[in-house]
Amino acid sequence: MGYIEPAPITDKENPFESMMERFNIAAEKLGLDLETYEVLKSPAKQVIVSLPIVMDDGHKKVFEGYRVIHSNTLGPSKGGVRYDLDVNLDEVKALAAWMTWKCAVVDIPYGGAKGGIKCDPSVMSKGELERLTRAYTVKMYEVFGPDTDIPAPDMGTGPQEMAWIMDEYSKAQGKTVQAVVTGKPLVLGGSLGRVEATGRGVMVSTMEALRKMKIDPTAATVAVQGFGNVGSNAAKLLAQKGLKIIAISDHTGAFYNLDGIDLREASEYRATYKTLEGYTGGSKITNDELLELDVDVLVPAAKEDVINNKNADKIKAKLIVEGANGPTGAKADGILHKKGIVVVPDILANAGGVTVSYFEWVQNRLGYKWTRDRVNRRSDRIMKEAFERVFSVADKHNVSLRIASYMVAITKVADTYKLRGSF
Numbered sequence: 001m002g003y004i005e006p007a008p009i010t011d012k013e014n015p016f017e018s019m020m021e022r023f024n025i026a027a028e029k030l031g032l033d034l035e036t037y038e039v040l041k042s043p044a045k046q047v048i049v050s051l052p053i054v055m056d057d058g059h060k061k062v063f064e065g066y067r068v069i070h071s072n073t074l075g076p077s078k079g080g081v082r083y084d085l086d087v088n089l090d091e092v093k094a095l096a097a098w099m100t101w102k103c104a105v106v107d108i109p110y111g112g113a114k115g116g117i118k119c120d121p122s123v124m125s126k127g128e129l130e131r132l133t134r135a136y137t138v139k140m141y142e143v144f145g146p147d148t149d150i151p152a153p154d155m156g157t158g159p160q161e162m163a164w165i166m167d168e169y170s171k172a173q174g175k176t177v178q179a180v181v182t183g184k185p186l187v188l189g190g191s192l193g194r195v196e197a198t199g200r201g202v203m204v205s206t207m208e209a210l211r212k213m214k215i216d217p218t219a220a221t222v223a224v225q226g227f228g229n230v231g232s233n234a235a236k237l238l239a240q241k242g243l244k245i246i247a248i249s250d251h252t253g254a255f256y257n258l259d260g261i262d263l264r265e266a267s268e269y270r271a272t273y274k275t276l277e278g279y280t281g282g283s284k285i286t287n288d289e290l291l292e293l294d295v296d297v298l299v300p301a302a303k304e305d306v307i308n309n310k311n312a313d314k315i316k317a318k319l320i321v322e323g324a325n326g327p328t329g330a331k332a333d334g335i336l337h338k339k340g341i342v343v344v345p346d347i348l349a350n351a352g353g354v355t356v357s358y359f360e361w362v363q364n365r366l367g368y369k370w371t372r373d374r375v376n377r378r379s380d381r382i383m384k385e386a387f388e389r390v391f392s393v394a395d396k397h398n399v400s401l402r403i404a405s406y407m408v409a410i411t412k413v414a415d416t417y418k419l420r421g422s423f
């Protein structure tokens with residue numbers, strides 16, 4: 001375990017700085033005192049581990065793993081684990097801070113954390129991924145725990161990785177500890193509704209925003225960037241509400257069909273080939289072109305900084321609902337605002353995932369299982385209430401939904417910190 005300086009990020013906006021730009025604006029609007037400002041902006045703990053793994057061909061490869069705990073003020077820290085080649089300390093720091101603000105916006109009793117391993121899971125075998133996940137868990141024994149820090153899925157990870165984390169952690173404890181991780185398979189104590197939860201929250205946020213904007217959802221068109229857990233479920237649930245999904249994409253490219261993408265066919269294609277590459281249900285366009293389509297709603301559900309100061313003025317959507325964390329760089333905020341584009345920010349729009357993770361943790365601790373209907377009803381209510389809270393702050397202070405979300409979150413964490421006096 002150790003501490004290092006942030007890796008330089010070259011041509012992209014640094015995600016931590018992007019987070020801080022918004023945090024600074026909101027802190028200033030709130031008149032946050034300097035002491036609380038310093039505490040809230042600084043990550044509580046940053047852990048970097050080296051993970052030597054025996055690959056299938058017998059050679060040893062060393063991977064780098066991270067876990068950043070941004071805050072424990074509201075409760076145990078919570079946040080996903082990402083497997084991706086772009087993982088670096090500044091990205092994980094930003095993602096951890098966003099988790100703090102996200103949990104506070106939806107008012108669940110968690111602090112924020114995030115983890116990641118710099119790797120390309122698409123070229124690794126199941127055995128290699130299992131050894132990597134178990135090695136990461138072993139190095140994080142002292143960090144993870146149902147009352148301290150609770151991981152979950154993020155980009156490149158899913159229920160299987162969460163099962164390995166639970167199993168490896170439980171081995172060390174000499175008993176099964178389901179609540180150490182969420183997003184588990186159902187048979188291991190996962191919650192009904194968790195797989196779709198983030199996409200469902202994106203759908204609820206979209207419907208709330210369209211209602212405020214007086215746009216008829218059944219006449220609205222949508223482009224979704226990223227067809228993984230968040231993007232594919234958001235697309236499916238929005239289509240069920242009558243919106244027409246006219247473009248989808250993954251890392252290999254984008255597909256456009258003005259008559260509407262057949263989402264069942266696209267999901268089956270992705271399940272078979274693990275990618276949309278070669279999909280024929282739409283004309284091939286680039287990911288950049290997808291972002292610039294003339295649609296009512298744009299859902300970026302892949303990576304950070306895809307909407308930036310280079311392309312923000314070309315965005316034509318009326319509404320952007322951020323399924324991904326940090327898809328809009330801070331430098332694009334002003335450009336979008338000037339164009340009158342409404343943005344439902346990540347820390348609000350994609351909070352459905354952590355909300356149902358919280359329900360999973362509660363169920364594990366109760367030793368009880370809720371029905372899918374109860375999970376969905378409760379998470380929809382939490383998402384709608386959070387949207388209303390943010391909307392009224394935005395209205396009152398004449399700020400964007402993003403700055404209003406930060407204001408709601410900072411107020412909650414700052415008030416709690418002041419009452420506690422430490423942490």
Ligand SMILES: NC(=O)C1=CN([C@@H]2O[C@H](COP(=O)(O)OP(=O)(O)OC[C@H]3O[C@@H](n4cnc5c(N)ncnc54)[C@H](O)[C@@H]3O)[C@@H](O)[C@H]2O)C=CC1
Nearest residue numbers: 154155156198226227228229230250251302324325350353
């Ligand atoms: N899984 C979850 O519950 C939550 C995920 N998120 C965020 O949502 C985003 C997506 O996460 P998941 O859907 O879980 O990941 P995933 O790994 O299931 O899917 C990611 C998708 O994005 C695509 N992609 C990757 N790079 C791309 C690029 N440059 N252009 C277009 N598409 C690209 C991939 O091909 C894949 O279709 C991430 O920002 C993640 O942090 C946020 C809240 C919860």
Ligand SMILES: O=C(O)CCC(=O)C(=O)O
Nearest residue numbers: 079080152154353354357
């Ligand atoms: O479900 C969780 O605990 C966290 C999911 C996550 O990583 C996120 O919301 O970005």
